[in-house]
Amino acid sequence: MIRPLTRAEIRRMKKLWAKVPPITGCKGLCWESCANAPMHPVEARYLGAKYPRQTGGVERLLELPILGPRAETLEPADCPFLVNRRCSIYEDRPLVCRLFGQPLLGHLRCPYGCDTTHKLTAQQGADLMTAMAQAGNEVS
Numbered sequence: 001m002i003r004p005l006t007r008a009e010i011r012r013m014k015k016l017w018a019k020v021p022p023i024t025g026c027k028g029l030c031w032e033s034c035a036n037a038p039m040h041p042v043e044a045r046y047l048g049a050k051y052p053r054q055t056g057g058v059e060r061l062l063e064l065p066i067l068g069p070r071a072e073t074l075e076p077a078d079c080p081f082l083v084n085r086r087c088s089i090y091e092d093r094p095l096v097c098r099l100f101g102q103p104l105l106g107h108l109r110c111p112y113g114c115d116t117t118h119k120l121t122a123q124q125g126a127d128l129m130t131a132m133a134q135a136g137n138e139v140s
């Protein structure tokens with residue numbers, strides 16, 4: 001049985017999310033990228049418990065911590081949270097979705113020219129990924 005995240009664990013995860021600077025003038029045009037978005041275990045536990053219908057639940061997300069692949073084939077498929085070409089869980093989207101569009105690494109830079117209020121360095125982006133990977137990993 002996977003225990004639910006504690007409030008402190010959820011707070012810690014959200015603090016890491018909040019470290020990603022907001023993007024100014026987002027045009028919301030990159031919805032084609034909303035497929036096979038990977039997440040960290042703590043995010044899988046949070047999203048699986050909060051949105052069981054769209055994700056298939058915590059166990060499934062921990063087994064395959066990717067939003068959107070066709071379960072049987074791993075073929076790319078739209079993220080279940082993509083509704084009318086928009087993220088329907090914007091406040092709860094995983095770290096990787098928050099980093100997409102950030103100018104910290106060439107391949108994550110917004111393909112439509114949007115920018116951020118302040119910039120993360122590549123090292124800060126990597127540190128956030130590491131901290132998230134370590135947050136709330138114990139699943140029993």
Ligand code: SF4
Nearest residue numbers: 026029030101110114
């Ligand atoms: S990459 Fe980010 S900033 Fe650019 S359109 Fe997509 S969501 Fe908006």
Ligand code: SF4
Nearest residue numbers: 034037079082087097
């Ligand atoms: S959670 Fe939102 S931003 Fe992330 S892949 Fe799904 S629809 Fe896109």
